[in-house]
Amino acid sequence: MNMPIPKLSSDTILAPMAGVSDVAFRLLCKEYGAGMGVTEMISANALSRGNKATLKLIDVVPQENPRVIQLFGQNTKSLTKAAKICEEQCEILDLNLGCPASKIVQQGSGSALLERPNKVKEIVTALSKAVNIPVTCKIRLGIKKSNINVVKIAQFCEKAGAQLISVHARTQKQGYTGKADWSWIKEVKNSVNIPVAGNGDVITVEDYIRMKKETGCDYVMIGRGAIGNPYLFKQIADYNKTGKYKESTPEQQINDFFKYLDLAKEHNIKFQHIKFHAQAFTKGIKGSSKFRCQLNIIKTVEEIKEETRKFFNK
Numbered sequence: 316m317n318m319p320i321p322k323l324s325s326d327t328i329l330a331p332m333a334g335v336s337d338v339a340f341r342l343l344c345k346e347y348g349a350g351m352g353v354t355e356m357i358s359a360n361a362l363s364r365g366n367k368a369t370l371k372l373i374d375v376v377p378q379e380n381p382r383v384i385q386l387f388g389q390n391t392k393s394l395t396k397a398a399k400i401c402e403e404q405c406e407i408l409d410l411n412l413g414c415p416a417s418k419i420v421q422q423g424s425g426s427a428l429l430e431r432p433n434k435v436k437e438i439v440t441a442l443s444k445a446v447n448i449p450v451t452c453k454i455r456l457g458i459k460k461s462n463i464n465v466v467k468i469a470q471f472c473e474k475a476g477a478q479l480i481s482v483h484a485r486t487q488k489q490g491y492t493g494k495a496d497w498s499w500i501k502e503v504k505n506s507v508n509i510p511v512a513g514n515g516d517v518i519t520v521e522d523y524i525r526m527k528k529e530t531g532c533d534y535v536m537i538g539r540g541a542i543g544n545p546y547l548f549k550q551i552a553d554y555n556k557t558g559k560y561k562e563s564t565p566e567q568q569i570n571d572f573f574k575y576l577d578l579a580k581e582h583n584i585k586f587q588h589i590k591f592h593a594q595a596f597t598k599g600i601k602g603s604s605k606f607r608c609q610l611n612i613i614k615t616v617e618e619i620k621e622e623t624r625k626f627f628n629k
Contacts, residue, residue, distance in 0.1 A: 443476025
């Protein structure tokens with residue numbers, strides 16, 4: 316069923332990031348103004364088989380509103396079965412057509428599907444018919460700069476029933492290197508009638524403003540720019556409300572990290588995720604290099620809290 320996405324509280328979206336966008340981090344970004352956040356990508360093949368470890372990755376909670384689950388895969392039957400499992404737990408289903416990781420590409424999933432527009436159309440059509448919630452797609456520009464087909468892929472997704480297209484403005488070969496080419500986000504926006512989210516190289520409020528102005532995109536999706544800095548969503552929200560915003564400070568970073576720790580404990584986040592965020596939230600703060608060395612021997616959340624207080628006088 317072709318249902319539009321629900322109205323979001325803001326035009327910023329937290330991107331799905333493996334090992335990063337756990338439910339605690341998504342909730343913190345939501346608190347600071349993100350319109351929605353997307354889960355880490357989940358294997359449709361594993362989910363459709365009832366894999367218990369994969370089922371645990373569906374970590375959405377009602378407070379997210381809307382809850383968004385991202386699936387990856389290339390088997391239409393498995394994706395459809397997985398989508399029906401997810402439907403009871405989320406308001407939006409997102410299809411990953413952009414992951415450049417070699418282990419995903421070798422499976423024929425993620426950005427590998429950009430070389431198979433007809434397969435993309437088949438999958439999106441099947442998912443749109445299988446569930447009664449909106450289906451969205453996250454894509455890249457193409458496999459390489461000499462073969463950019465993002466407009467064609469976006470149009471195929473729209474015709475198949477997708478209700479939003481998120482465009483990471485890099486190719487598969489680029490991975491996360493080089494500069495994102497926002498001109499293609501504008502091309503996609505001018506070529507489809509559904510909402511478009513621009514993604515890539517938004518690190519500051521000024522980047523957000525410039526992306527909106529240069530591309531005309533409906534939403535701005537922020538990934539790496541939010542790692543260790545969910546406060547960016549508040550800065551953007553404040554700018555949109557008042558025309559100005561406050562700079563982040565080391566004290567703000569540490570306070571945000573403690574907020575994340577509380578949410579992580581509440582939602583039983585994996586310790587390896589917590590350690591990653593501990594490194595990200597403290598980056599650039601005086602004394603943080605010694606703190607990050609200490610993280611190598613820390614084994615509990617309480618130890619992380621204790622060491623954070625000791626190193627940063629909190």
